Amino acid sequence: MEKTPEELCKEREQRVRDAIQLKVPDRVPFIPMFEFFPAYYAGITPEEAMYDYDKACMAWKKTILDLEPDMYIGPAIFRSGPVYDALDLKQLKWPGHGVNPNLIYQFVEGEYMKAEEYDEFIENPSDWMLRRYMPRIFGALEPFSRLPSIPEQFFYYGAPSAKLATMGTPEVQEAFQALLKAARESLRWATVLMSFVKEMRDLGFMPIFYVATYAPYDFIGDNFRGTHGIMLDMYRRPDKLLEALERATQLVIRMATSGAAAAGIPVVFIPLHKGAEGLMSLEQFKTFYWPTLRKLIMGIIDAGLIPYVYTEGGYTSRLEVISDVPKGKVLYHFERVDMAKAKEILGNVACISGNVPNTLLCTGTPQEVRDYCKRLIDVVGEGGGFIMDASATIDEAKFENVKAMADFTKEYGVYK
């Protein structure tokens, strides 16, 4: 008798949970980190994917039903073009807005936080973000840079009631209107995303995560100081950087725990960017990158949630360092890593996912893909603790190769 969607959902959930907890699941789970692949596969452009919510959902539904992954990411990863338009976001270029409609969004490097602003950020992150950072990255909110701080705007009954005047100026009013427009659009997008989750659940599929957060070093480096800026900070102002990293840790833990609790999905996604091999020495990794990342991982675990630490770039030299986590509580994804070594060092501690090369999915043959998957399952899948995935998030890829990856994992990845 055919299983009901509810049974299939429970089965998939159990399979993934067993893999992460280092128990032996019935088979190796298949959780491909698609980004714009569903758009290309379903025949819509990335621009349509970001602007037409119905098409975005259609693309994901088609991809999920045709490939039947054990869990999926979902249309949230496309982001909403209209929300970005309303705010006039400067940190990205995206299809239809600085990038060819057929290509994916791209990050615009910049020093959005001056080196002299560390103290302001540390003292009051919300104030600094509202009145310095947001005006720089959102063109529509530039007038917020002229707002006095909240304490300066406060008035009590005996004081003049003219203190809100700055907010009444036409340009600040316009900024608030833009924010309102973005917020309404964001609510519309969030509603679409939630109904997609429900629709797919009724078909037997659920998302792997709903909430994402940052390693503290990336929080500051990606968003505020920029790649150059934070690299130079390691040399020019290491103490200030360390202080800011501690401060950021509290913020990123909160990002993780509050959101996941609300969504009811326990996995928290942490993409790692600037700690990869080449981007800093192992010593710098141990000093600036790992300690606060570990605090984040522990904060997530203490809240009863599961950190999905998605390393990007090379991590073989860092395997020993990152093995210092509680057993059966963490999922580590790898891109460019000696996977046999990863199993050797981490196999008894954490679940591992990866690392079919995206280049193989783009330019290889199904047989080459199957051969690679076989090696992974034999070596990393030994005794459980392995989830099949690509090395990086998937945009361009031949469908036949992704299908080969899916089918082979389900046939060969069975634990007898």
Place this chain on the structure above:
Amino acid sequence: MAHDLVKALADLEEEAALRIAKEKIDGGEDPRRILEDARHALEIVGKRFESAEYFIPDLIFSAEILKAITEMVKPKLTKATEVKRIGKVVIGTVAGDIHDIGKNIVTFMLDVNGFDVYDLGIDVPVQKVVEKIKETEARVLGLSGFLTLAFDSMKETIEAIKAVGLRDKVKIMIGGGQIDEEIRKYTGADAYGQDAMAAVSLAKEWLGGK
């Protein structure tokens, strides 16, 4: 107190390096000599990078210090003090891709190692690359791309060079986040490199220079 500019810069001692450079300039030392020392220091930095003692942040920091020293020295330079270049390299991030941190490090290291670099920037249309090669008669081309979308862009750019009959006149190297031997074959490039020093090695191999 140290007076060795080469050591200070190679060791990334920013304050010491800038102080020593200023002392030398104020002391009337030949600006060419100061820049030679600085370039020598960067060669050491490059070697330490190749032996995995230094990493990208070290390259970027050394570039910052060198930039400051060059600014200090510039007013003292005359036309007669220009250095002869080994050869010309055209470089750019391919059409559709706007990433450039890696490419900028490559440009910097090629320049420091004596090459004349024509950096076309990011999201460079295929035609612009072809035109620059014609214009400069450069015999080395570097193509950079970070995302998987760069593969086809690189392939198209190389095919365009072939179409105008220039493919055998220029050696082509590619690099970037997702580049490997698979992609080198796919695009038709002559070589690929994992980092800036690989680019320098390839350029030296193809154009001469120690």
